Amino acid sequence: MPTPSNSALAFPEYDVAIVGAGPAGAACALALRGSGLRVALLDKATFPRDKVCGDAIPGHALKALGQLDPAYVDALWQLAPRDEVRRSRLVAPGGHSFYLHWKLRTFNSPRLHFDAALLQLVRQHTDAVVLENATLKELSILSDHARLQLAGGADITCRVVIGCDGANSAVGRQLLPEPRLARAHHSAGVRAYFENVADTEAGTTEFFFSRSHLAGYLWLFPVGEGRYNVGLGMLSELVSRHKIDLKKLLLENLATHPALAGRFRAARQLGPIRGFGLPMGGGRQRPASGARFMLCGDAASLIDPLQGHGIDLAIRSGILAAAQAAACVAQNDFSAAFMHQYDEQLQRQLGPQLAHSYRLMRLLGTRPWLMNLGTRLARLPGISAWVKRLLA
Template sequence: MLSSPAFDYDVAIIGAGPAGTACALALRHSGLRVALLDKARFPRDKVCGDAIPGHALKALRQLDPAFADSLWQLEPLDAVRQSRLVAPNGGSLVLEWKLPSFSSPRATFDEALLTLVRTHAARTVILESTALRDLRLEADHVRLLPAQGPEITSRLVIGCDGAHSVVGRKLLPEPRLARAHHCVGVRAYFENIAGAESGTTEFFLTRDYLAGYCWLFPVGQGRYNVGLGMLAEVVAAHKVDLKQTLLRLLATHPALAGRFAAARQLGPVVGFGLPLGGGRVRPISGARFLLCGDAASLIDPLQGHGIDTAIQSGILAAAQAAACCAQRDFSAAFTAQYDAQIAEKIGRKLAKSYRLMRFLSTKPWLVDAAVRLARVPGLKPWVQRAIG
């Protein structure tokens, strides 16, 4: 594929998390000159639940089975076999997952993905410690203005730079999400938690804040990611202090009280934002730009995961980028094909999850009933499909 020497790069990917690295890996055989920029130097922490869904590994395996296989060698890592869901009334349900998945700290997982890019995408130039301050659309290219260093030019920019995407903020007509489509969360690491099991992730629902949940995820080496996520509109309406609420739940929730008596907290409770998918449809592309992952608001509203959709969207963005360069068409009309692909392959499921989350968020009795129903022989698979 011929590329233009008039600009520094054909494609500039902003953000070297799962979406950005997946995009770079998918472009490794395209012949295009690719730059992968990130404001951090890796390895770096990323505040998250640290759950790596099976569909994320499945998407990487479709690029190259060796990519997914190498990630199973990470340390620390905890292979997830099942999840325990605790309903508001205290009833519990254990769900077994078909696709292999694991939990691992994002500092470890994201560094491994970037290492795959270093190893397998020779034409990709990785620019760490390169924060994007601004960008400007010109007639025939995009001008990127880093906080430090010289400007960079490319024919296309792909925003994989998270919930507070600079690309989205600068180029989307309405960059801000409504609180009804935004979740906030906090997490901390613990060890020596009573009753916690390797291979089992745990979810705890409460009557007070049903539009969200508390989680306990093993991440290997006896450590656990423990957190609380909630709709931003609920946090604002009830003036919820998430950090204090998490610690209170760990001490008072009937299914958690006592389990943390001898636990040791490793570091502070820290917060993060999750832009939920499945809400009002808005563009995630335009003339000379595409958005992926959290920048495109692709977090699952029901379960709260987004690494799988980030990787999937990065791969779809790579296909669109290659098509734009091949056709020399970077117009909004042409990049809208990417929006259609995201809507078909990811958006429909997220919309279903969002509707179900909103429906259940005021009906704790219905969640209790679903957990009881799943104990009836033959009905558990139906409940698990509904949860996703």
């Protein structure tokens, strides 16, 4: 929790310290390009590093980066491996399916490569100081600065801290009361890579809904070079209530699901199945800011409850945090009251989407008959566009 300062610090080392160099942190640093602020971007890992995820890069993520500088998106389209995505196939519990065609260009790419490419953009286009293998050990908010103590004994001082360090954010844990896990607003997921998957469709992500994993789905995403990100996510309250082993359930579905079993008969799994948590938005959230700090992306529970994606929301929140940090420095006001403008911007720009997605997830996730009916209706002329607007 914030602690009082006994002595003023004449000049903090940085204006902004961004903790976490994933999509939210990298976007924040890119958005601060040309601001004149002294920026440090630190991460506990050394890049490239893996991040357990579905590896789908939403079109709105690329759109937000392109609004900062089209050159960023041009560079990311050169990334390899990747698989350009033009449509999604949704398979209902009853077996019927339909396609959604996307207007915004987008692609899938393993986070091992995508996050490293984003960080490389920061190195190329900004003056931010990038500190890898820098684990935050202790964070203190003082009256005139923030102090970050790193593992190994090094200290960083700054005027504002931006926590972009994921679902288990060290910044959030140290500066906000530890929240009780709200399982109704949290999902658990598992993911593995496969090759030699049969009957795949180029440029198509696939979502499979089943009675065995309501309020969730199994996904099959091509990520380039003949490889596929295959995973299963489910609402945490259901995982806990029914004591579900998601890793076991994933493999069972690949072996028995009518739309998948034949396709995985000759498939080869590449590496272990790994798990991760998804703190979803759309409900009552703890604050995303306070005196001299802000939280972005997964650290602020900005995961879409319906589709499970968060990279676009992480990037957009990182850009909003950058604007707020610049305003704080310009006004020399780092109070919780002034910083609350960031929370208001999150709610205004992202809140309605998250709330809509959460309501729809709860509705469809507990009513397989409704999903089956919607799938049939979506195949009728004129209905598909309405379904897309509902789900997108």
